[in-house]
Amino acid sequence: MTLRRRLVLSIVALVVAVSAVIGAGSILALASIQRSAIDQQLQYATSRAQRSVEQQQGGGSPGIDIGRPSGQAAGTLTVYFLNGDVAVGTVLDNDGAVDRIGTDVVRPLGGVTVDGLAHTVDLGGDLGRYRVTAVSLGTAVLVVGLPMAPVYESVWKLLGVVLVVTVLALLVASLVAAVVVRRSLRPLERVAETASAVARMPLERSDALDGVRVPDTDPRTEVGRVGTAFNRMLGHIGNAMQARERSEQKVRQFVADASHELRTPLASVRGYAELTRRMGGDLPPDVVYAMGRIESESLRMTSMVEDLLLLARLDEGREVQFAEVDLTGLVFDAVNDAHAASPAHEIAVEVPDEPVVVPGDAARLHQVIVNLVTNARTHTPDGTRITVGLAPAAGGVDLTVRDDGQGIDPEFLPKLFERFARADSSRSRSAGSTGLGLAIVDAVVQAHGGTVSVASVPGDTVFTVHLPSTRPVVPADVVAATA
Incomplete structure (x- = not known):
């Protein structure tokens, strides 16, 4: 139940309770x-x-005649008891006439205490309840009574009035409470809407945080204090995000600069190692082996540096040149290269008969396919079947790479696309990896406005890349930074 409904119901219940107490007290x-x-x-x-x-x-x-006492009101009951027996009993009707009362009807009045005080007696029939008083007259007893009907009639009328007034008060209180509570809670609703809007934001940039408006931050009210605290919290979050953005920018710049600067010395190391290995015919075998290892590791380090430089450029919104790309041709090229690199794996292709074309960067999309196929080859044993497929999807194309290997550890799936992420022993690492291949896949796909996901169980692992059929809209600040 919402706060508004609870408040309205509480107010209405209070009005009903107060009306009931006042009505009961009045009655x-x-x-x-x-x-x-x-x-x-x-x-x-x-x-x-x-x-x-x-x-x-x-x-x-x-004899005693009590039929017409002067000044008595209509409905007055008079009964004369002599020696405990009813001598005579009368009642005045509304016209002033005297009606005799049967002995059986008034005999219960003989039990009324003779103390001169008023007592309530129910005579039944048409007479109903009476207030009676008994007084002693020597050996006789005189009982006089007045009907209670006017009292009960007034009470019932007042009860009806109270019920009508209570119902009207209930309706009026409901309407007034609904209006008042709605107006009173409107600032709180605006604060809640602001909080919901902030919660829906990806919070990738600190300038996307919009706080509560000034009218809803009055410290004299409870809602204003909530709004002030919320704005203060957003300020802390914004400062933290700005600090994080500056730190990430420094890291990206460092990685980009370091990667760029390392390319030249690594090329020199690789060149001199290769030159020494080729020209050193008289070198000892262990030196030749060492030169080969230096050359191999320099190639591996160069590949890692190139990957880091690519990720840094993708983070800055660069390195993607859009044009019409034939995905079908890229798939066949990547599969043919994989056949040559790993003939022990069974690699199949499932693509439509017609070419599949999307807007994108051909070199980067080719790298995505190669990285996914290489990942499947590297982390599955020989004889594993790998299937690369293309299929139309809502608003674009789905590229899938499926293998029937041993699967991925479920605990590792959430961090699979993180940089330098490595799986545990559930997948082979005999070929080794830098842990950047799937991170590059994720970065390239995001740069194309797409998504990449993975589902894995033992015997069936599938990576799905969704690429939109339209070119993504690049934010203005990214375009300016790229320019």
Whole structure:
């Protein structure tokens, strides 16, 4: 449940609770007030009835007539008990007429305590509940009562009013709470939208961070303090990213400069080693072997330096010249070279009948295919089947290199395309590698606006390169840096 909904429901529940308490209190207060009023009226009615009976007793009347006491209100009940038996019982109707009450109906009134206090008795039938008072008149008992129906009628009416008012208050409170909570939470929603936008950013550049707007950073409010803290956090992140960018730029520049400077001395070392090996006919065999090793290692180091220089240039957005490239021809060229380099592997090609053309750099894409095939050859035993395929895909072309070797360790897959990454013993390293081949594949593919992925289980490893059918848009700052 969202915070807005919880707040609205809390406000509505509070309004309902307050309305219920006020309504219940009002109903109880009304019932108590009206009962007190009836008790007071009952005292007056009892006094009038008592005076009337006493006058009749003092006048020597042969019987007691309690049917028409003066001043009594409609609904007044009067019962005269003589020696514990009902002598007479009457009730005044709304027209002032006196109705006699059956003995069976009023006999329960004989059990009312004769203390002059008001008691509630349910007579049932049409009479219902009454407030009655019993007083002693010598050997007789006079019981006078007033109906409770007006009290209950008023209470039910008030209950209906309270329910209607509560429902209206509930509707009004819901609308007002929804509006007020929405307006109150709008700054928090803007802060949340900013945080979500920042979370969706790749955060590759520090200038891409946009903080919370000034109106939502008022330190006097809770949301403002959150916005201020968020902006402060973004500032720290931006500073850290700028420091990282500067560090990475220095590293790239160092690698590029070092690689460029190492090319010349390595070429000299390789040249002198080759010259000494060819001209040193009288040299001892161990010296000739040493010169051969120097030449071999210089070639290996030169290859590594060239790879590092290529990665540095790709990082700077250079080294990619776009043109229409026939991928089918590049695949066949790479496979033919692989056949010559590793005849012990079975290398197959699966391509469409029509040439597959994409925008890109032919030399770099050829290097991608060669590196993937070389990786498959290097890290699988002889006899492994390698299949290089091309297939149309959504918005471009998929290049796949599949082998049925022993697979890649799942723990190594996440760092497979990192620079100088080397697999463990689950794949052979008898031929050795610099750990830059797949890093170059990833960098070249990204420079073409594509993606590279790998899926591997024992007996089936497939690298998939997706190249778009349109040329990627190069950011303006990269174009300026390249120029």
